Amino acid sequence: MDDYLLHELGKGLYSLERNGAGLEELLTFHRVSSATDTLGRAVCCSKPPVNLTVLDLLVQTECLLGFWASEVLACGDGVVGPVPERIASVAAWLQRYLDVADSVPWGEMMAEEVIAQARMVASVVEPDSGGEEPAPPEWATCQVAASWAKQAGVQVSRTTVYRWAQAGKVATAKDDNGGMLVRLDDVLARAGAMRGAVSFGVGHAVV
Incomplete structure (x- = not known):
């Protein structure tokens, strides 16, 4: 893997670590109205509706990071498990083993997939951050x-x-x-x- 791609992989994992919790927070729609509707009935807030678009992105991101974390863990030498749960924690764990990704045949594929996923997550969590839209x-x-x-x-x-x-x-x-x-x-x-x-x-x- 060339130095640029390795650097972008590190940036992508850091972005996922930073935005993982934000993506989970977007999982439910937040109701801004009062506690009762127009007919005076109480609104049940115990089970807010799920944002399926965000849920798909969340599950997809968890599966992608989980897959690559298992591949890194299988490399053995110097890799300490177990792999943590949740997007932010797995992304932080993977950042510790960039040298492993740099040395294996599938490292470039991992980098490309993680970078693309990180950009999609950032575009959802930080739509008004002022950064460039992922092209x-x-x-x-x-x-x-x-x-x-x-x-x-x-x-x-x-x-x-x-x-x-x-x-x-x-x-x-x-x-x-x-x-x-x-x-x-x-x-x-x-x-x-x-x-x-x-x-x-x-x-x-x-x-």
Whole structure:
């Protein structure tokens, strides 16, 4: 992994450590009205409605960090477990082992996925922070492309994107190490077609 990518990985993990608690706080909608509605009935506040968009992002982020933390832990030498729970704690734990990510074959893939996820979380938790909006890349790994599709509101797995690539349904290229990249615009367009098929009741979405 080159120095720039390693630096960006560290920044991404720090961003997730900083924004993890904020993402959890956004999980429920906050009611600003009074304790009673227009008909005078008491409003039940014990179970506020769940923000499903934030829930999806929260679960996706927890799974991503949990996966890479387990990979780092499996490396053994010098890595002290167990892996903590919650986004902020796992991100802080991973920051201690950047040297491990730098030395393993899958380090670049981990960096790309964590950086992309950190930017999406920051765009939700800190929408008015004054920072630059995360710009979607032209080419991305299957996992990163799936993350952008989910951010656009379509549940697409890394396996589905990979299947599209293998079938020639999205454009592909090779990175410097020979790994496969997909054109993000193609993935988003195909994911959008899937969402349209579901929204309008089409019997079978095109996959």
